[in-house]
Amino acid sequence: MLQTESKTMNLEEFLDWYPDGYGRFELYDGVVVEMQPTGTHEQVAGEFGTELAIEIRRLKLPYFIPRQCIIKPIDSDKSGYIPDVAVLDWNALKDEPMWKKRSLITKGETAKLVIEVVSTNWQDDYLLKLGEYEKLGIPEYWIVDYLALGGRRYIGNPKQPTISVYQMVEGEYMVTQFKGEERIQSAIFPELNLTAEQIFKIGE
Known part of the structure; x- marks a missing residue:
């Protein structure tokens, strides 16, 4: 990440x-930050897409999966996040006031699933974005930590590559984690065989 x-x-x-x-930028509490993902990061995100x-x-x-969209937090007009992968609901777009002009998502029901692939700024994915996506009411949020960068309180000790799937249950996220040969379980894609x-092999 680079403040620009x-x-x-x-x-x-x-x-x-x-x-x-040109480029990929996010807005954090009024500060513009340029995202500089590695090639491997993009491979992992691309495989999910x-x-x-x-x-x-x-x-x-x-x-559908947009090439890029910006998600606005529910209670801030000074932040906007670009997820690595987002699955949007065609039918919900009619209620998004800025979609046609800005590709901006303001309602949680529009995004069925958001995926963030962890980089060195792992706190943003596990703390900041987790909280904001939960407040918006996005049904599923996946954190893909293929390098096991996240804190031990999030992925365990000893740390190992982990996919954390947060699902909305009665207004709050409940998490299930997947490692090794465990099949990823998703309410949005229940038949996904992955x-x-x-x-993680892609990220090696």
Whole structure:
């Protein structure tokens, strides 16, 4: 992550500033940060995108995976996050006031699933974004920690590569973790046949 602007912005200013077709940026409490993912990070995210797109098409679900979208926290106009993978509901887009103009998501029911692939700024995924996505009411949030970078209180001790699947239950996230040959369990994609190890091999 690299801070790119010295002045702070609100979300509207950030969206006006955002360079078209160049780079990947997020807004954290008014501060513009450039995301600089590694090639392996992008491979892992891309594999999830591919597998989920296959499921969407196979089951003829009313979902799609955008190339990029920005998720706005429910109680801030100074932050906006770009998930590594997002599965959006076609039918919910009609209620998103800024979608056609900005590809901006403001309602939790629009995003059926959000995936973040952990980088060195792992606290953002396990603390900041987890809390914001929960408040929005996004049904599922996956944290893919293929390098076991997260704190021991999140992935255990000794640390090992872990996929944490947070599912919304009565207004709060409950987590199930998957390692090794365990098949990832998802309420959004219940027939997904993908193990944690299949993903982690990509990151080796």
